[in-house]
Amino acid sequence: MPPAISVKNLTKTYASGLVALRDVSLDIAPGEIFALLGPNGAGKTTLISIVCGIVTASGGEVMADGEDVRRNWRATRRKIGLVPQELATDAFETVLSTVTFSRGLFGCPPNAAHIERVLKDLTLWEKRHTQIRELSGGMKRRLMIAKALAHEPSILFLDEPTAGVDVELRRDMWALVRALRENGVTVILTTHYIEEAEEMADRVGVMRKGELILVEEKAALMRKLGxxxxxxxxxxxxxxxxxxxxxxxxxxxxxxxxxxxxxxxxxxxxxxxxxxxxxxxxxxxxxxxxxxxSSLEEIFVSLVSERVQEGLPA
Amino acid sequence: MSFTAPRSGGSGFNGHGVLAIYRFEMARAIRTAIQSLVTPVITTSLYFVVFGAAIGSRIDEVGGVSYGAFIVPGLIMLTIFGESISNASFGIYFPKFTGTIYEILSAPVSPFEIVLAYVGAAATKSIVLGLVILATASFFVPIEIAHPLAMVFFLVLISVTFSLFGFIIGIWAKGFEQLQLIPMLIVTPLAFLGGAFYSIDMLPQAWRAVALLNPVVYLISGFRWAFYDTSDVGVAVSLSMTGGFLVLCLALVAWIFRTGYRLKA
Structure with a gap:
């Protein structure tokens, strides 16, 4: 079985000259929960955006489920769902209409039963006729996930999924991610909350200044460096x-x-x-x-500070 | 390997995707249907009061057509230009502004399908509005349409062309001010000077030559010919100019998607 996501020698330099990714290579197995850690500006969102087709790479190769995301973009994009960092929504749309829109946009025929299931899983069903502008921040965050799941993706990217949400909702989201994995969905999440990676991830990747400085199984990493x-x-x-x-x-x-x-x-x-x-x-x-x-957070801080001490890019 | 925006690489046609965007855009218009329809009807009525009744009563027939009837095609075109541009530019600019464009860019929809959906929706709204204004005008003046098929053809062609132009403006604009810049500074003056309210034959020879540099003259002239079988310039020339503008807009849109201009980093 090919990797769910395979990235080879990926580079990205923005028009401003900023080098966002430097020769990043990474394989993510099907059904895995992979956490991408790193400080702001490390290149996590750029990496995700390239895989999803939002940002154009300067070089390298990205495969999703064994298919080139550039050559077979239509097939690969159908398999990928994205929950972006920002709460980008159409304020005047209702919950139901925006999730239905997302499903159609990704080329799927209407399936009211699936939409209902997704909205119920995310406790949004009661709000289905509510305009998005009337939702709380936490509900909007859940709505973003519902939109990403509307077309039944097998690979889900969650970019800072629990940023700014309360503890209870965060735990609900962790439960949702585990449930998705049980259904065979590969989950790649970026997070600032090391606790989140420690709680959920099978493997952890650490990025810094566009480089993937470490990829390791979480348990092994904690054994090795803990x-x-x-x-x-x-x-x-x-x-x-x-x-x-x-x-x-x-x-x-x-x-x-x-x-x-x-x-x-x-x-x-x-x-x-x-x-x-x-x-x-x-x-x-x-x-x-x-x-x-020692926690993953301590390991992460230690890793990053070691790089600084070694005189590598900080 | 270097990446650019996808051009081919993906067989089939994402009909569900096109319908989703089209319905979304139409739903937005339906939510504001009262403002969208009532405003142009009132504006058109005011034009008839001012130009048709007050000024028109002092002007003889133009090219064998009463002045009130003469201005109808021009009034429809004025609305079509403005509505096509504003609908299409807002349609694509707003997702950029709110950030929801991420969903369009990450979805399995090709550039052709994106344009088809946004421009199709904007053109549909313009055509409906054009027909509403035509119906409104018929309450004020008797209207005859000499070439109905040609009238519909010009209506659709110009709506699509200006919606494409609006789509380009929507991608180009970095703010709401820029969204209004080209329609306010260029399109509206050209439309008013393009023979909406007069025949360019009424102008002195020197100004007539200048007027012929205005591309809008050809569009209004062609549309008016479809109504009254009379025009300032030949129909073939009008058609060529409209077609040329359409091809230019298509080429620009193709370039935008090939380079990712103001859509992709």
């Missing part, structure tokens, strides 16, 4: 770290009641047992301890 942290709650406050503990590079929290130790969980010698022994030898008692794993 650090664990041991926190010890001391019984007595400590004024300063004793020199006998220097080799563990501990950090002492303000107030002197918490000791922190960061280690790699995959190392054969994590240093935890020896640290605990040394604390006992020194008579430093603790009343509680817990460990935590």
């Amino acid at each position: 650090k664990r942290r041991l926190t010890l709650c001391l019984q007595e406050p400590m004024a300063a770290l004793p020199p006998e503990l220097a080799q563990w590079r501990l950090d002492l929290a303000p107030g002197g009641l918490e000791l922190g130790y960061t280690f790699d969980a995959h190392d054969e010698r994590t240093g935890v047992p020896s640290l605990l022994r040394r604390l006992s030898d020194l008579g430093i008692a603790f009343k509680d301890l817990h460990t935590s794993q």
Whole structure:
């Protein structure tokens, strides 16, 4: 089975001279949820816009479901749905008419049952005769998704789908994305919310200044780059770290009641047992301890800052 | 490999897509049907009061036609020019303004299908409006149509041509001011000076030569010929000028979609 999306050596330089994409290559498997992370101006939206036909690439190749999006544009566009970042809607249209319009635009015959299902899934059915201008921001965001799903795409691009929506709606959207994946839809989402990628994605791509600097399975990435942290709650406050503990590079929290130790969980010698022994030898008692794993957000920040430290484009 | 806007590469015809855009545009007109129809009817009636009754009573027949009847084709053309341009330019400019153009550009609709839908809808509205004005005029003056088929042909041809021109303006415009610029500064003056209210034979020889440089003269003349079998310039010349303008607009639209001018980054 060909990749749902295959991008090879994609480049984009805008008329202004801004290089938005530099030789980006990426394969996304059918049925996958792929999260594209990156700061503003990283090139995420440009990449999506090229795949969807909104922006013209300067070079490279894009395939959707094994077909060239340039040569077989009609066939490939029918398979792709796009939820753009901006809430672009026709204020005076009703919910039902705009979703019906989207289905027709993508060359599909009318299917009232499908439109009803989509609107019910997105809890918009009761609002079907309401003009878009009367909808709340969250409802408009859901409407954008309904429009993108109107023609039953097998590949869905969500560009910042939960920007500016409340926590409850965000969780509803995550559930919707998972349901779409269960129905075989490939989902590619860009997001600023690392939590979103951590919650949903199978794989994560990190972009920076037009480059795809990393593509990795989320679980593997967190295993590979994730650090664990041991926190010890001391019984007595400590004024300063004793020199006998220097080799563990501990950090002492303000107030002197918490000791922190960061280690790699995959190392054969994590240093935890020896640290605990040394604390006992020194008579430093603790009343509680817990460990935590670094989040994708910490990994992402660390990745980006490493690139800066390496002198690569920031 | 380098990308440009799709030109071929996609067999078939997206009839559902064309109908979706066409219906969307027509629905917009129907929502504002009262303003769309009542305004031109009132305007036309006022023209008849001013030019037909007040001024026309002091003017003899023009080319064997009463002055009131003589101005009917010109009045229809004035409305057709303005409505075709404004409907088509607004139709394509508004999605650019609101951002909904993303959906058109990412949909499996070819440039030909996009133009067919937007220009088709704008031309339909103009033709309906032209017929409404014709009906309104018939309440004021007796109207005869010497060549009905030719009248319909000119009506459709000019509506389509000016809708195409409006579509180009809508793509070119960066703001609502620019949307009005060419219709206000160029089209309206040319239309008023194009023989809508007079025959260019009534002008002094020097001004007649200047008037012949105005392309609108040929359009109004051809349309008037369809009504009264009399014209300022030959029908074949009128037809050629209208056809030439249509071809020019088509070439410009083709270039816009080939280059993605003001549509795609």
